[in-house]
Amino acid sequence: xxxxKARKTPPYRQEFDKANPVVSLRLxxxxxxxxxxxxxxxxxxxxxxxxxxxxxxxxxxxxxxxFRDQGFSAGxxxxxxxxxxxxxxxxxxxxxxxxxxxxTPEEKRVAAQYTRILCGGHxxxxxxxxx
Numbered sequence: 358x359x360x361x362k363a364r365k366t367p368p369y370r371q372e373f374d375k376a377n378p379v380v381s382l383r384l385x386x387x388x389x390x391x392x393x394x395x396x397x398x399x400x401x402x403x404x405x406x407x408x409x410x411x412x413x414x415x416x417x418x419x420x421x422x423x424f425r426d427q428g429f430s431a432g433x434x435x436x437x438x439x440x441x442x443x444x445x446x447x448x449x450x451x452x453x454x455x456x457x458x459x460x461t462p463e464e465k466r467v468a469a470q471y472t473r474i475l476c477g478g479h480x481x482x483x484x485x486x487x488x
Contacts, residue, residue, distance in 0.1 A: 380407070 408414040
């Protein structure tokens with residue numbers, strides 16, 4: 358019986374194989390079992406695991422953590438700015454006439470004491486002093 362000729366690989370397949378070479382490696386049974394477990398638990402292919410290990414592709418969990426951190430930082434800055442605009446107490450300096458925020462504990466104590474003197478008898482003031 359005459360032997361059949363080997364089929365010629367079509368040009369498109371030759372180009373694909375040239376652009377996407379095959380990588381093969383040999384593992385021990387323990388390494389292979391660990392690889393299979395990783396693939397199963399993380400729902401990844403061998404190519405995905407290799408790309409992540411090479412740093413070509415970031416793992417989705419890493420990308421999500423980076424986005425979460427960026428969002429948290431942006432939200433924290435925005436929230437602080439909003440709270441500062443709503444709740445900051447300023448006073449006008451008698452020397453330079455500039456508006457300055459009350460920041461030190463001493464300034465807060467003096468402002469609270471001054472407020473008690475001015476506003477000690479109003480029934481609508483929260484936490485008013487009873488004399």
